Amino acid sequence: MLNDILKTRKSLFSDGVQTVLRGQENRNRRVIFLQGNLVGNVRSESRGVCARVCKRGVYGFSSMAEYSRQAADAVLKAATENAMFLDSHAPKGLPDQVSNGTGIVPLHKGIVDFEQKRIIELCKSLDDYIVKTYPDLVSRTVVYTEDSQDKILYTSDAYDGHITNPRCYIYVIMTALSKKDNTPLELYAVFGGSGSLETHFKTIEWMYPGIDALHRKLMDKVDGVYAEAGYKTVILGGPLAGMLAHEAVGHTVEADLVLGGSVAGPNLNKRVASDLVTMVDYANLTPEGEAPLPVYLDDEGQIARDAVLIENGILKGYMHNRESAEKFGVQPTGNARAWDFSDEPLIRMRNTAVLPGTSRLKDMIASIDDGYYLIDTNNGQADLTGEFMFGVTMGYEIKNGKLGKAILDTTVTGIAFDMLKTVDMVSDKVCWNSSGFCGKKQRIPVGLGGPELRCKITIGGR
Amino acid sequence: MKSIRKIAERIEAGFAASKVKKYSYHLVEKETRELSAENGEFSLLRTLFDNTVTLSAFVSGKNGVVHGNDFSDEGIDALVKSAVLSAQASVKDTAHDIAPEQEPAKFRQGNLKPDFDRFFERIKELLSDIRTEYPKIQIMNVIGEYVKSHSLLRNSNGVDFEQTAGQYFVILEFAGHEGDKTTSLESASVQIRDLDTRLIDLGSLRYHLDNAQKQLDQIPLSGKFTGSVIFTPELFAEFIGMVARNYISDSVIIDGTSLWKNKLGRKVADDKLTVTLKSHDKRIVIGERYTADGFRTEDLPVIENGVLKNFTIGLYTSRKTKKPVSKNSSMDLVVNPGKTPLEQMIAGVKQGLIVGGFSGGNPGTSGDFSGVAKNSYYVEDGQIKGAVSEVMINGNLGAALKDIRAISSEVLADGGMVVPYVLVDNIVISGK
Numbered sequence: 079m080l081n082d083i084l085k086t087r088k089s090l091f092s093d094g095v096q097t098v099l100r101g102q103e104n105r106n107r108r109v110i111f112l113q114g115n116l117v118g119n120v121r122s123e124s125r126g127v128c129a130r131v132c133k134r135g136v137y138g139f140s141s142m143a144e145y146s147r148q149a150a151d152a153v154l155k156a157a158t159e160n161a162m163f164l165d166s167h168a169p170k171g172l173p174d175q176v177s178n179g180t181g182i183v184p185l186h187k188g189i190v191d192f193e194q195k196r197i198i199e200l201c202k203s204l205d206d207y208i209v210k211t212y213p214d215l216v217s218r219t220v221v222y223t224e225d226s227q228d229k230i231l232y233t234s235d236a237y238d239g240h241i242t243n244p245r246c247y248i249y250v251i252m253t254a255l256s257k258k259d260n261t262p263l264e265l266y267a268v269f270g271g272s273g274s275l276e277t278h279f280k281t282i283e284w285m286y287p288g289i290d291a292l293h294r295k296l297m298d299k300v301d302g303v304y305a306e307a308g309y310k311t312v313i314l315g316g317p318l319a320g321m322l323a324h325e326a327v328g329h330t331v332e333a334d335l336v337l338g339g340s341v342a343g344p345n346l347n348k349r350v351a352s353d354l355v356t357m358v359d360y361a362n363l364t365p366e367g368e369a370p371l372p373v374y375l376d377d378e379g380q381i382a383r384d385a386v387l388i389e390n391g392i393l394k395g396y397m398h399n400r401e402s403a404e405k406f407g408v409q410p411t412g413n414a415r416a417w418d419f420s421d422e423p424l425i426r427m428r429n430t431a432v433l434p435g436t437s438r439l440k441d442m443i444a445s446i447d448d449g450y451y452l453i454d455t456n457n458g459q460a461d462l463t464g465e466f467m468f469g470v471t472m473g474y475e476i477k478n479g480k481l482g483k484a485i486l487d488t489t490v491t492g493i494a495f496d497m498l499k500t501v502d503m504v505s506d507k508v509c510w511n512s513s514g515f516c517g518k519k520q521r522i523p524v525g526l527g528g529p530e531l532r533c534k535i536t537i538g539g540r
Numbered sequence: 541m542k543s544i545r546k547i548a549e550r551i552e553a554g555f556a557a558s559k560v561k562k563y564s565y566h567l568v569e570k571e572t573r574e575l576s577a578e579n580g581e582f583s584l585l586r587t588l589f590d591n592t593v594t595l596s597a598f599v600s601g602k603n604g605v606v607h608g609n610d611f612s613d614e615g616i617d618a619l620v621k622s623a624v625l626s627a628q629a630s631v632k633d634t635a636h637d638i639a640p641e642q643e644p645a646k647f648r649q650g651n652l653k654p655d656f657d658r659f660f661e662r663i664k665e666l667l668s669d670i671r672t673e674y675p676k677i678q679i680m681n682v683i684g685e686y687v688k689s690h691s692l693l694r695n696s697n698g699v700d701f702e703q704t705a706g707q708y709f710v711i712l713e714f715a716g717h718e719g720d721k722t723t724s725l726e727s728a729s730v731q732i733r734d735l736d737t738r739l740i741d742l743g744s745l746r747y748h749l750d751n752a753q754k755q756l757d758q759i760p761l762s763g764k765f766t767g768s769v770i771f772t773p774e775l776f777a778e779f780i781g782m783v784a785r786n787y788i789s790d791s792v793i794i795d796g797t798s799l800w801k802n803k804l805g806r807k808v809a810d811d812k813l814t815v816t817l818k819s820h821d822k823r824i825v826i827g828e829r830y831t832a833d834g835f836r837t838e839d840l841p842v843i844e845n846g847v848l849k850n851f852t853i854g855l856y857t858s859r860k861t862k863k864p865v866s867k868n869s870s871m872d873l874v875v876n877p878g879k880t881p882l883e884q885m886i887a888g889v890k891q892g893l894i895v896g897g898f899s900g901g902n903p904g905t906s907g908d909f910s911g912v913a914k915n916s917y918y919v920e921d922g923q924i925k926g927a928v929s930e931v932m933i934n935g936n937l938g939a940a941l942k943d944i945r946a947i948s949s950e951v952l953a954d955g956g957m958v959v960p961y962v963l964v965d966n967i968v969i970s971g972k
Contacts, residue, residue: 121626143590492930
């Protein structure tokens with residue numbers, strides 16, 4: 079954990095500017111067993127300090143790969159000079175941003191480090207179990223990945239604080255050959271979450287049912303068929319609903335993208351979804367308890383608050399940093415986040431989810447004569463128009479209200495605010511995923527969640 | 541600040557004290573000056589001083605790798621200790637190795653004397669040019685960056701490569717915007733040595749700006765058909781990246797799931813396709829000079845006249861599978877141009893698309909791809925009929941390379957790659 083060596087540097091903050099000084103350490107631990115071979119055995123640490131200075135609406139920033147008082151002094155000086163350069167060469171002349179309160183946010187969670195030996199042994203024992211239990215695989219991979227951020231923040235006119243974000247996961251990847259033409263087919267499952275190795279992987283046996291479910295799905299997939307391309311009635315599984323919340327809606331309601339012309343701009347307070355759809359970007363607490371990746375204080379020193387995005391189908395608000403909140407005349411939501419010590423904070427999501435409804439999955443399946451149940455996804459993208467794409471790695475046909483054959487990898491697409499209006503059933507359980515990164519200039523860990531949604535969507539196929 | 545050679549001495553002394561006789565390491569010092577304009581206005585100026593150090597240690601045939609960024613004596617000593625512990629905890633595998641002794645070399649590339657004031661003026665001029673010439677463009681971000689790096693790779697076999705390099709980057713993100721209408725996000729980037737040319741005239745900037753304006757007026761496309769697709773250079777480069785990952789890279793060669801694992805020297809694409817990792821091409825501003833494993837970089841033919849010439853695998857995979865190591869770990873991509881002018885290529889399309897972007901699931905090792913054709917136009921009887929959205933393209937990477945009908949005589953050289961337009965038949969295209 080970082081020692082606080084920055085407190086005394088607050089006295090060096092210049093007058094007439096708004097300053098944030100941040101010390102940070104990021105750690106990563108990674109072990110990869112591919113076909114029983116240890117192909118990755120890596121530990122990494124990056125540590126440094128940065129300063130951001132705002133002068134009449136323009137920003138200067140500087141960072142240095144050194145966590146020391148001297149480095150803090152140097153980045154404060156360079157960031158101030160950069161802000162002055164822009165203020166003189168390209169002035170905006172805006173007044174100072176209004177302070178939304180000052181204080182100290184205490185540390186919520188510690189970071190615990192483990193020896194590489196223990197991580198390697200953990201992965202090896204899981205790999206041994208998989209090779210012994212599932213002889214029909216042509217390839218298997220076990221990946222342990224752990225990342226953590228440890229930040230100390232001092233601000234001129236906002237909250238100071240000590241922030242940590244530790245998380246760790248095990249990915250199990252299985253490959254088998256399709257029965258039709260022997261092409262390799264792959265599926266993966268992820269285990270873990272916020273916290274350390276000890277939080278999630280004291281034992282490995284608890285993962286066996288999940289690994290077994292993964293294997294069963296893969297065996298269904300080897301008999302899989304191509305989906306029929308077209309506009310279909312489908313049930314999006316929880317992982318796809320979470321992807322929808324993040325990619326298709328979430329990005330369009332980040333206030334910087336709204337200012338950049340996203341489709342959400344002209345739709346505020348208008349209907350963008352059926353009244354069954356409510357969507358929130360949670361800061362640190364969901365109705366089920368602590369959010370998968372809780373954020374209490376953002377990297378501008380703003381207290382993190384939930385951002386209600388869609389309520390009963392109506393677009394209600396955006397996610398903000400300090401500057402955009404002021405432009406829109408609302409309270410900041412604390413969405414300004416930075417990944418590395420050398421990154422400036424950007425408006426990023428935290429734990430974005432569609433809220434559950436009242437339908438049961440089996441009734442949803444029974445309600446479809448000809449469609450698909452799309453369960454797992456491996457990636458998704460969307461743009462300013464809300465046009466989205468999700469890769470689908472696992473799904474089944476639905477014929478006459480019953481699950482049919484598994485389908486091979488495909489893609490679904492649509493325009494978010496059109497597609498969400500077709501949602502006519504929402505299941506009563508939310509599925510969360512927090513292992514991924516969102517990419518927007520920098521990467522950042524995000525949580526995404528959702529219940530099953532019955533809707534109409536365009537599916538790719540042959 | 542301590543010299544990179546002094547830090548190297550500290551690392552080697554640390555390994556010697558720990559009785560580690562086999563090791564390699566890579567040190568990089570980087571300085572970045574970055575100017576951002578958001579929504580057309582300058583908003584942020586950043587100065588970044590960064591370091592990275594990667595140590596790879598071998599203990600009793602076991603290998604451990606650590607990354608860090610602390611160049612202080614204490615930081616280096618802690619990292620050496622961590623590398624040794626990591627290696628001790630590892631599993632013995634003789635396939636892990638380091639590059640053999642080679643002639644030491646020093647490289648200097650790009651522009652090492654930046655003119656930041658002029659760069660600022662060039663970006664200001666770019667913003668003004670876009671406002672004047674492309675009134676329906678809403679600029680989201682313009683990032684202008686000058687990056688200078690100094691790096692050193694050494695290993696216990698005597699490898700010693702040192703490089704100093706500097707270049708400018710310009711990255712644009714924008715969309716067409718008119719009333720309530722917004723197009724998909726477009727982006728374009730260039731890497732440059734000097735500031736002699738107006739930025740708007742470089743790479744494919746004008747193409748993308750023009751495209752974003754044209755995308756504001758869309759025509760509907762419905763139904764499903766098998767047609768032809770003209771891939772823009774950026775998109776074809778992206779597809780070549782997917783081909784590399786799924787057919788010829790480390791993981792799929794090690795686990796044997798590559799469909800091309802036995803195709804070295806055999807035909808995998810149409811005769812017209814030649815793909816080379818050409819790091820010494822003068823059109824690449826800063827090409828790779830040494831690989832991640834510590835080999836001096838050579839230009840690497842990947843596909844030559846349709847025949848697979850090399851895998852793109854590192855030393856570990858090479859030793860594990862007894863296939864030749866790739867002495868190029870870059871994506872300094874050069875695809876040879878063809879003989880067909882783009883205009884003639886379009887005229888030859890009976891029914892299909894010109895596709896500028898692909899938003900799709902990551903193809904698996906089968907190579908099947910399926911996704912949305914972004915920034916695209918519908919073409920019928922050799923005529924561009926209009927911009928389209930919500931159109932999907934489906935196919936297979938390997939099959940698509942065999943179905944190449946034409947390669948354009950024009951190429952895009954953006955400082956990082958040199959790639960033409962490519963016309964591929966038999967792609968399944970489906971509208972809403």
